[in-house]
Amino acid sequence: MAGLEDLYREIILDHYRSPRNRGELAVPPAHRVEGFNPLCGDEVVVYLEVNDGVLTDLRIAGQGCSISQSSASMMSAAVKGRPVEQARKLIRSFKAMMSIHEHSLGGEDSTEDPEDQSEADTLKPEDLGELAALQGVVKFPVRIKCATLSWNALAQGLDEIAAGVLPLDRT
Amino acid sequence: MAGLEDLYREIILDHYRSPRNRGELAVPPAHRVEGFNPLCGDEVVVYLEVNDGVLTDLRIAGQGCSISQSSASMMSAAVKGRPVEQARKLIRSFKAMMSIHEHSLGGEDSTEDPEDQSEADTLKPEDLGELAALQGVVKFPVRIKCATLSWNALAQGLDEIAAGVLPLDRT
Amino acid sequence: MTTTVEAGPLDVTALRREFPILQQRSHGRRLVYLDSASSSQRPRAVLDAMDHYYETTHANVHRGVYAIAEEATRQFEMARRAVGRFIKAPRPEVEVIFTKNATEALNLVAHSYGRHLLPDRKAILLTELEHHANIVPWLMLAAERGVELRYLPVGDDYRLDLRDLDRLMDGVGLVGVSTMSNVLGTITDLSPIVQAAHAAGAVVVADASQLVPHRSVDVRALGVDFLAFTGHKMLGPTGIGVLWGREELLDAMPPFLGGGEMIRDVRLDGFTPNDLPWKFEAGTPPIAEAVGLHAAIGFLESLGMNRVAAHETDLTSRAIEILMERHGDDLKIFGPTTDLPARGGVLSLAFRDLHAHDLAQVLDAEGICIRAGHHCAKPLMRRLGVTATARASFYVYNGEDDIQALSDALDVAAAFFG
Amino acid sequence: MTTTVEAGPLDVTALRREFPILQQRSHGRRLVYLDSASSSQRPRAVLDAMDHYYETTHANVHRGVYAIAEEATRQFEMARRAVGRFIKAPRPEVEVIFTKNATEALNLVAHSYGRHLLPDRKAILLTELEHHANIVPWLMLAAERGVELRYLPVGDDYRLDLRDLDRLMDGVGLVGVSTMSNVLGTITDLSPIVQAAHAAGAVVVADASQLVPHRSVDVRALGVDFLAFTGHKMLGPTGIGVLWGREELLDAMPPFLGGGEMIRDVRLDGFTPNDLPWKFEAGTPPIAEAVGLHAAIGFLESLGMNRVAAHETDLTSRAIEILMERHGDDLKIFGPTTDLPARGGVLSLAFRDLHAHDLAQVLDAEGICIRAGHHCAKPLMRRLGVTATARASFYVYNGEDDIQALSDALDVAAAFFG
Ligand SMILES: Cc1ncc(COP(=O)(O)O)c(C=O)c1O
Ligand SMILES: Cc1ncc(COP(=O)(O)O)c(C=O)c1O
């Protein structure tokens, strides 16, 4: 049975207590995406600005539990200032790490999630730096959505920007 | 546990093999009532003629199991030629005999069926003559409807005649 | 009712022994189960009754002439009568309809009564403290029929605010109201609402999912027209719920689900519905579940619903005392803290600035099961100005030791998150 | 699937020991249960799985963060995946919806697809051999939407007569068809129907209540759009049924029942539905029943569905042989007697001029359970020109001794009624 210390690593509590990149950005030029967790009703809001293929700025607003807040904070620290392609790779890697449980849930011969399989281009948890601290969350299935909430919002934001959705279309 | 001989008494098999008053009557002057058993889809048809308060003629048509057929046959023998009031009393008495099981089904403190209670004016099974042979049916709850099918149709027919429903209204 | 009922308070220690799951240990500790408002646990008697049914009797009900099929039918119909007697239904044998849960029971009313008998342009009146099960079916109905939905507000004392009742009732054809809130614990005295509704010609649909498990309920005294509740919150199995309705209304209503058992006849071009209650029970019903629910009711009756209620009122009173004394400044209770007999054993809490899910997670590590979330009452959450609460709820197997454990664990959580 | 499956025929004697009810005696005789088409019996493994769940794990699913609630959710969702794999669903985790029975599953499609996505004025095509569960929901829908209902006829060989298929399919938007008749045993090769339906732009709703328990089913190979079946006919508990549907259709469909769990958000004036599969699972689902159904599937898989099918085909063939040889002139079998792999182990009989209920009653006294009646297929009964049949049906625990007992009892009945 997984213990609390698997979930709430010290680094997670640290990001929870002192969240990085908290705040808002002006829309436009920034893009705004909401992530909603129907299990609990929490919502994170990710503001992002992409210039010349680089995620030049990013802020986190909204509210949620310690896991969602620290995951968002760690994410912001990890992707801010990075090229979009690196951010996408990080998203893939993080989501792959978070989907381990999905397989064990499915039993011995679970239908594999095609998304995970085809993406060979992901980082191993041990290469994810402090994000690896969130790996323990997979032992607490209900909380996986907490950890991935901001990441899904970021992915959606990057997709929308790539597809040319103007921020104004969505508000 | 009740045995087959409780259900299929010799007299019942006899009425089943040689049904009395089988046939139809011209409508009008006769009145026609259908009794339908949704449990099995069987249907008896009762034709009756009432003149000056007397059930002067009665015929049974339709089809069903041995219990329904012999009950209808016995009924016809018991009520044909009798004053309507006597027929009604017989119907009440027969249905009271058939409802014993309802009570045991309801448990210790079953809500009593008000109809049964208020009707003190019923005959005891032992005063019902050969109809008493049908008493064993109550031990086979699914078959109670078989036994009461023609009786309910007769009761309905008498009600309709009393209410002045013209046979033609119903066809 | 001739069940012999003991006097005096419930013997919680003895009672717990009847519940196999409470013998389990969670994270190496005694399991402290404080989530019965979500789903209760089952005594051995309920499991035994269902096993015994499957091991000796099972067959499909209603049509078989062979012995075990007759016996299965008898047990199923006896369960119906027991359920009806438990809520003092005038005619259990026709007025009690088995559904899969309380939610289906409420949807049945929304579809069958709402779509066919609710007069045109009549509004629907709900309350701000309803569970989604008593909101969403009416939202769907209102959208489809283009009728207005209104809500009785919740006051700052966490009880329904009836000051505007007359105005709100004007033009209403149906009232949906919870007899006890699963979030606040508030037990509502329905009589003014029922009176106003009936004066306006409206029917009253009561969601008694939280009340029937914990209080003695009398549908005639309540005066409502429909009452819905659910087996798994009252020591019974999952997979069964109950709709009670007044016979003349049920009689006038068209069927909801179509299929076997609910018909008298089917032709290629039409069908004739069956009599009550089967008209509303399409397909193979939850037979073993009805047997289990019957056993659960027997268990509750042997305890005595008045003792159950007294036990929970005591426990709630002690819980409020202990928690406020030890954590007063850190703790907020969403729900009435006075007139305790008019509230149930449900305590929705906010503790410091901890998120409800973080709190529940730490409590779990201490072997304590509480629920965190919106409790399927999002409109009420918005009214309270929160997204979630942490909720502890009590039943017959809970005692003061559970409250102590909860209180100790709050200290652990405070220390953990610093 | 990595379950180890034995080879060769089923060992019925050993198997029966797994079914507590078959150890019972009825009227002082061994219980000969020949009514599995109505409802099957349960092996100890299914009862144990449900008891174990209640004794160690039960809590409401989906929202709890504490350990037993997470475990309950895990077991419930694992059951969903097991059910999906059993019918080779491409995406079990979203395409398998738990209902209370097959009837609710079919009503769900009629309400959600039928009322909202079936194009206006499109006809509905059924067959003459459908169970009421696959007729009445469509009768209700057709009446409401004012659309035409048509029926594929049953031929004198007791199989669907497809000669008019193209004409009947013209203008059809939805086809409801049983994969195996619960009266005749007829197993229909759906491919021509599915092809014609899809060519016409119609969706196909298959009622597989009788097929899934007895044959290996592959929804992709069948090509249908929806498939409904029920737990209690496949060694599982009462109170649970299954709807499988193609993801893109389910995705496009609006919710059916409203309440907890099927929503993402609820506001005073509207709601947002949840993702699949929960969108269609309002309220507390049949949790223990899902665990039991999972165990039933495990039991069937350990036998091997091919061996189950072979056993039933053998038994049906022997039954036809024995009965025709001993009672040939007195007996009529309603159902195919050739091409036995394309029929299931269901024998509908007429014996002499005995009424089916009288026959079943006498057989009961001999310890033999068969069903008498219209089997919820009244249109088919009319087609056959009878009001009822006596029906014997087989499952894994039936053997040739049961057929012998049935045959002996027919002689008793003949003698009894003279
Ligand atoms: C062919 C067929 N379809 C549907 C059903 C309905 O199943 P349930 O009563 O479990 O909903 C049955 C069984 O009664 C059946 O045999
Ligand atoms: C007040 C209230 N109403 C309705 C329900 C719905 O019950 P079920 O999920 O069994 O349908 C619940 C429980 O979740 C409840 O607390």
Ligand code: FES
């Ligand atoms: S509990 Fe809501 S995001 Fe974690």
Ligand code: FES
């Ligand atoms: S079985 Fe139909 S009337 Fe007896």
